[in-house]
Amino acid sequence: MSIGHFRLWSSLVLSLVLWSNTITSDAAIGSGYLRKIREVNKLGPYLGIVVPNMFEMDPLLHSDRFVPDSRTTSLDIMGKRFRIGKVGNQKVILVMTGLSMLNAGITTELLLTLFSLEGVLHYGIAGNANPNLQIGDVTIPEYWAHSGLWNWQRFGSGPNNPLALESNGDFTREIGYLRFANYSITPSSDNFLNNVWYQPEEIFTVDGSPEVREHIFKVPVDSRYLEVAKMVEKQGVTLERCVNSSLCLPRPPAAATVAMGVSAGVFVDNRAYREFLSAKFNATAIDMESAAVALVCHQQRTPFIAIRALSDLAGGGSAVSNEADAFAPLAAENAVRVLLSFIAALSSSSSLAK
Numbered sequence: 001m002s003i004g005h006f007r008l009w010s011s012l013v014l015s016l017v018l019w020s021n022t023i024t025s026d027a028a029i030g031s032g033y034l035r036k037i038r039e040v041n042k043l044g045p046y047l048g049i050v051v052p053n054m055f056e057m058d059p060l061l062h063s064d065r066f067v068p069d070s071r072t073t074s075l076d077i078m079g080k081r082f083r084i085g086k087v088g089n090q091k092v093i094l095v096m097t098g099l100s101m102l103n104a105g106i107t108t109e110l111l112l113t114l115f116s117l118e119g120v121l122h123y124g125i126a127g128n129a130n131p132n133l134q135i136g137d138v139t140i141p142e143y144w145a146h147s148g149l150w151n152w153q154r155f156g157s158g159p160n161n162p163l164a165l166e167s168n169g170d171f172t173r174e175i176g177y178l179r180f181a182n183y184s185i186t187p188s189s190d191n192f193l194n195n196v197w198y199q200p201e202e203i204f205t206v207d208g209s210p211e212v213r214e215h216i217f218k219v220p221v222d223s224r225y226l227e228v229a230k231m232v233e234k235q236g237v238t239l240e241r242c243v244n245s246s247l248c249l250p251r252p253p254a255a256a257t258v259a260m261g262v263s264a265g266v267f268v269d270n271r272a273y274r275e276f277l278s279a280k281f282n283a284t285a286i287d288m289e290s291a292a293v294a295l296v297c298h299q300q301r302t303p304f305i306a307i308r309a310l311s312d313l314a315g316g317g318s319a320v321s322n323e324a325d326a327f328a329p330l331a332a333e334n335a336v337r338v339l340l341s342f343i344a345a346l347s348s349s350s351s352l353a354k
């Protein structure tokens, strides 16, 4: 915590200098805002809650478990609204990112830079690649990977040829690849699209050396948060089963910790790719933000976990309707129910530890 606070204050001082020098009045975090941020932080640390879209945040905002702060309900900073409040006894700051990796990354970075946080919870809906789970189930993966950083190999080269810039250490053949020719409808030996090779992210951790890169593909969630998630899974959470009186899921949905989630700036609605992600990475949840939040928290050494409710079998092909349209509201509601159970379990495990 002390390192976190030192980092927070030093970054605030730095930010003050940067903002006052470089940002024009329109985009400015004025001194009034910095004073408010300091006031908010005096009551911290908070749990940051990072949410992709408004339809996913709404069930939390409308739940009677979320109580906005009576003094500062929200701060609007650099295009983001930070909502301050409590869930039970837990102080929280909520923020919506918007779609995809860049939004998720910059919003998380801003949250961690401005506010005194003890950890980050991320939640939302996701596509499903795991045939053992059902729409409506809420997954909590142990690892998250960015599956959209590729080295696209030229036609004519194969697994035995080094990739472009591999010898510099920029790219690697360690993680594996997708071969387009394997997905032809009529058998074919080759495809001009050839192979794409999955790459780890290049990261610069707060306790590493600046400008000295490290690499990571599978980002682990916080181990204590994962224990709490397993407790929640074991206790069970009552989840919504029906969209309306005529559309219900075959069995009551459940919360489940799983091995892996993957994210990229790609909406996956394709069965062949879903099956590849499952076979290659043992992926269950497929989304467009979690790995970005995970990577930022990992670089900043801030505890992190993500809760993602399955809204559709990515690419279709299940007995129940596979329309994200129909099940997204149910999935968003179920994600919030698991989030609330998680926060309650975390609070009681923290008070036990004290």
Ligand SMILES: *[C@@H]1O[C@H](CO)[C@@H](O)[C@H](O)[C@H]1NC(C)=O
Pocket: 177, 178, 179, 182
């Ligand atoms: C492509 O298909 C072949 C034949 O089924 C298989 O041996 C190989 O592992 C596949 N390659 C990739 C990269 O998926």
Ligand SMILES: *[C@@H]1O[C@H](CO)[C@@H](O)[C@H](O)[C@H]1NC(C)=O
Pocket: 257, 258, 259, 260, 282, 284
């Ligand atoms: C894949 O993940 C599931 C949980 O999501 C786990 O039970 C299973 O052992 C994993 N399989 C492999 C091959 O790692």
Ligand SMILES: *[C@@H]1O[C@H](CO)[C@@H](O)[C@H](O)[C@H]1NC(C)=O
Pocket: 243, 244, 245, 246, 247, 325, 326
């Ligand atoms: C239930 O929801 C589905 C999906 O949105 C819709 O197609 C159907 O008309 C609804 N049925 C009723 C009775 O409201």
